[in-house]
Amino acid sequence: MSWWNDADDDDLDDEFDESDVRVRPNPKANRPRTKRRPSHSDAVTARVLGVDRGRYSVLVAEGEPDEREVTATRARELRKTPIVTGDAARVVGDLSGDEGTLGRIVGIEERTSLLRRSADDTDQVERVIVANADQMLLVVAAADPEPRPRLVDRYLIAALDAGIRPLMVITKTDLADPAGFLEHFSGLADLRVFRSSQSDPPVAEIGESLVGHSTVFVGHSGVGKSTLVNALVPDAGRATGHVNAVTGRGRHTSSSTESLRYRSGEGTGWVIDTPGVRSFGLGHVDPENILRAYPDLAEVAAECPRGCSHLPDAPDCRLNEAIDAGDLPVARVDSLQRLLLTFDRRTEW
Structure with a gap:
């Protein structure tokens, strides 16, 4: 005879039920996952002036009596979003600007322009330089260091690709006559040139x-860009350097991109100073936009056969025929064809 009574089993079933088992709540495990983020309806729009080691300097209440600079960090959801000088950022948190306070960038407004470059022409990974600029001032030295027409061509292409109006200033004109260099750009009727x-x-x-x-200043190292910025914005304090007598190269002085306010009796504007560079890759640029930087050549190229590559070996190319006839400067057409050839090879890869 079994010592266990079936009646006892029935009594246990009556006494204990699965619904009586207490489950310890786990809010994190039981909470449904969502992609929704806070609306941040209290965010204010601020201009990004610069970035230093993950901290952003932003201008709150621009143009208002209580205008102030605030230090901010980026929200976690923006960790893969590039935030650059010139951006219009949505900022929350402590926006008093007091020492030791920190705001948080939670969004970026739609950009009107984006100036970019790549490491080289085969690298399609873009490096964003500045956002929302509407002008580019190319600073070129007439000598010491020698001007580089092809580098300037690249700047022009990047500007036009971004929808930015280019300007140019030739510095150190007391050292050399820039007439020969400027002849290379004689076909750019809309390019305003200043001599300094x-x-x-x-x-x-x-x-x-x-x-x-909002004007972004760009140029080769050692051309006097920082000196010019300091003359335009006396309290800028941008470091200046010299050109190495042996290599003929300038030393990088500006290590970061920074927005500086220009003030005059006529009004205000923004000067965006950038570090000097010795190369400017165009791997991110649509090759069809290259010809736009050469409007004088584009006019001639419009008469080329359909699908013309405009390269030196292109049959019946009007550009090559114009060179043979002496109607176009060889150096300028050569600059265009070198760039087109670079992109042609990239496409083959």
Whole structure:
């Protein structure tokens, strides 16, 4: 005879039920996953002035009596979003600007322009330089270091690809006559050029073109870009350097991109100073936009046969025929064809 009574089993079933088992709540495990994020309806729009080791300097209440600079970090959901100088950022948190306070960037407004470059022409990974600029001022030295027409061509292509109006200033004109260099760009009727000596930069003339605009300054190392920025914005304090007598190369002085406000009796504008570079890759640029940087050549190329590559071996190419006839400068057409050839090889790869 079994010592266990079936009746006892029935009594246990009546006493204990599965619904009586207490389950310890686990909010994290039981909470449904969602991609929804806070709306941040209290966010204010601020201009990104610069970035330093993961901290962003932003301008809150721009143009208002309580305008102030605030230090901010980026929200976690923006960790893969590039935030660059010139961006219009949505910011929350402590926006008092007091020492030790920190805001948080939670969004970026739609950009009107984006200036980019790549490491080289075969690298399609873009490096964003500045956002929302509407002008580019190319700073080129007439000598020391020698001007590089093909580098300037690349700047022009990047500007036009981004929808940015290019300007140019030739520095150190007291050291050499820039006429031969400027001949390379004679076909660019809309390119405004300023001439500047080391002792007498045309600050007022250049400044007039900056009012009401956001202008990014670019140039080869050692051309006097930082010196010009300091003349336009006296409290900028941008470091200046010299050109190595042996290599003929300038030393990098500006290590970061920074927005500086230009002020004059005519109004205000923004000067965006960038580090000097010795190369400017165009791996991100649509090859069809290259010809736009050569409007004088594009006019001739419009008469080429359909599908013409405009390369030196292209049959019946009007550009090559114009060179043979002496109607176009060889150096300028050669600059265009070198760039087109680079992109043609990239496509084959």
